[in-house]
Amino acid sequence: MGLFQIIALLLTLTALMAYVNYKCLRLPQTIGLMVLALGFSLALIGLSLVAPGVVERARQVLDQIDFDAALLNGMLGFMLFAGALHVDMGRLWSQKWPVALLATLGVVVSTVLVAGMTWCVFRVLGQDMPIIYCLLFGALISPTDPIAVLAILKTLGVPKNLETKIAGESLFNDGVGVVVFIALMGVAGFGGHGHEPKADVLANPTQVQVADTDVVDHTALPAHAEAEITGESKHLGGVNLGEVAVLFGKETLGGAVFGLAIGVLAFVMLRSVDNYQVEVLISLALVAGGYALAAALGLSGPIAMVVCGLLIGNHGRAHAMSDITRQNLDTFWELIDEVLNAVLFVLIGLEVLVLTFDEVNLEAGLLAIPMVLLARLIAVSLPMSMLKRFHEFTPHAVKVLTWGGLRGGISVALALSLKETLGREAPQSYQAILFMTYAVVVFSIVVQGLTMPGLLRRLKLGSTTA
Numbered sequence: 001m002g003l004f005q006i007i008a009l010l011l012t013l014t015a016l017m018a019y020v021n022y023k024c025l026r027l028p029q030t031i032g033l034m035v036l037a038l039g040f041s042l043a044l045i046g047l048s049l050v051a052p053g054v055v056e057r058a059r060q061v062l063d064q065i066d067f068d069a070a071l072l073n074g075m076l077g078f079m080l081f082a083g084a085l086h087v088d089m090g091r092l093w094s095q096k097w098p099v100a101l102l103a104t105l106g107v108v109v110s111t112v113l114v115a116g117m118t119w120c121v122f123r124v125l126g127q128d129m130p131i132i133y134c135l136l137f138g139a140l141i142s143p144t145d146p147i148a149v150l151a152i153l154k155t156l157g158v159p160k161n162l163e164t165k166i167a168g169e170s171l172f173n174d175g176v177g178v179v180v181f182i183a184l185m186g187v188a189g190f191g192g193h194g195h196e197p198k199a200d201v202l203a204n205p206t207q208v209q210v211a212d213t214d215v216v217d218h219t220a221l222p223a224h225a226e227a228e229i230t231g232e233s234k235h236l237g238g239v240n241l242g243e244v245a246v247l248f249g250k251e252t253l254g255g256a257v258f259g260l261a262i263g264v265l266a267f268v269m270l271r272s273v274d275n276y277q278v279e280v281l282i283s284l285a286l287v288a289g290g291y292a293l294a295a296a297l298g299l300s301g302p303i304a305m306v307v308c309g310l311l312i313g314n315h316g317r318a319h320a321m322s323d324i325t326r327q328n329l330d331t332f333w334e335l336i337d338e339v340l341n342a343v344l345f346v347l348i349g350l351e352v353l354v355l356t357f358d359e360v361n362l363e364a365g366l367l368a369i370p371m372v373l374l375a376r377l378i379a380v381s382l383p384m385s386m387l388k389r390f391h392e393f394t395p396h397a398v399k400v401l402t403w404g405g406l407r408g409g410i411s412v413a414l415a416l417s418l419k420e421t422l423g424r425e426a427p428q429s430y431q432a433i434l435f436m437t438y439a440v441v442v443f444s445i446v447v448q449g450l451t452m453p454g455l456l457r458r459l460k461l462g463s464t465t466a
Helices: 003-025 029-047 053-065 067-084 089-094 096-103 105-124 131-141 146-153 160-188 241-271 276-297 301-319 323-354 359-387 397-403 409-416 427-458
Strands: none
Touching: 003 029, 003 053, 003 323, 029 053, 029 146, 029 323, 029 427, 053 067, 053 323, 067 146, 067 160, 067 276, 067 301, 067 323, 067 409, 089 096, 089 160, 089 301, 096 105, 096 160, 096 359, 105 131, 105 160, 105 359, 131 160, 131 359, 131 409, 131 427, 146 160, 146 323, 146 409, 146 427, 160 241, 160 301, 160 397, 160 409, 241 276, 241 301, 276 301, 276 323, 323 409, 323 427, 359 397, 359 427, 397 427, 409 427
16 A cells, blocks of 8 residues: 555544544543554454454554654654643743653653563563563653643643643653663664664664764664674673763753754744744744754754743743734644544554464563553652652642553554564564553553543542642
8 A cells, every 4th residue: 555545544544433432432532542443453353263364454554654653753743742832831840840850760760660570570470581671661661651641631620730740741751761762772782683773763863872982873783783782792781871871961951952942943933924824834844844853963853842842832822923823823733733643542552453462461461550550659759759848749649640640652652663673583572562562551541541530539639739
């Protein structure tokens, strides 16, 4: 199938499922679409019992879509900008310390805890899962997904300060999680095979510094050199703390500065005209061109888009737009956000077709859910206990932040990005990680997302702040 045919099929399927959800299920759109897409995928798997070629044909179409590249290289920048556009900068600044600690220390703590528990689970199941692979799973599943979180928050009456903590953390912690993920990919020795490593897509580094003076282009690494990056054993080294710090600074801080620079440029252009068609085009070029340029410069495109969205949504909205421009800009980006969200959650549901269903994967997937929730609870409790003297929290903030820490498309995309590396070297481990990721994401979006309103009512948080 050609690109246009694939897009047409995906949009048609999404529209039909949105219609069925609206008329019959009446679930929040993102949840309803994923439930219907999961049901559609399971129906295809059932149909394969009498028509074996059905699932294989569907998998071929999904391979053409290339979910991880489609999300990380295309859809993500638009959805992050649209989400940040409506975040109140004043409220976010007032919650800067909780958000900063949750997005950094929280991710690292969760990564280590999930890795340790994953290793123990596979030992109990009688399987050998190297600790580096467990750490990769911990890194990709620990960041809360801004797309999933913001989509669910729209339907809830979460107290504003608590909503800001959840949204702010989710907007910024993906950058930290991906830096950790990339560093662990280096430790594992991945990045060769003569192709551009997809693990680097989200942060967009084209090169990674691996020695004091040498810069290695990972796309040029020969297959025989993939086991070593700094001459150390594949599963023991290759990345030190100094290199990770440089990588983190370049991608996140560099991305933030870049986002501020292009955001200011767009602000000046918006303020100099009063024509909503032109101003909408400027905002669209800001996201598309800015994200592509960040990739070319080796900076974090997602962080840049969050900063741009915050700047245009707050300072730009107040000082560079007329009322009619604000109305049309909001309508345009809300529509972009809704369409891309709908397509994304349908894709997440369809990607279940790539999973391998066996006893070990099913057991590991079921155990991964409480495991990740426990790690999230500890990772939230630790930073908040450190801030108790300086920041006031409601008694139930830990519960809401734990249950409201949803996982979504970014975790799935990072897991799928391991296909050409871990999938070749250790296919059983890759399938287990992929299955656990899907189990956590599906539970997170469907169960946690649907029960959040009930939790808030039970905790009587309808009009309090946190």
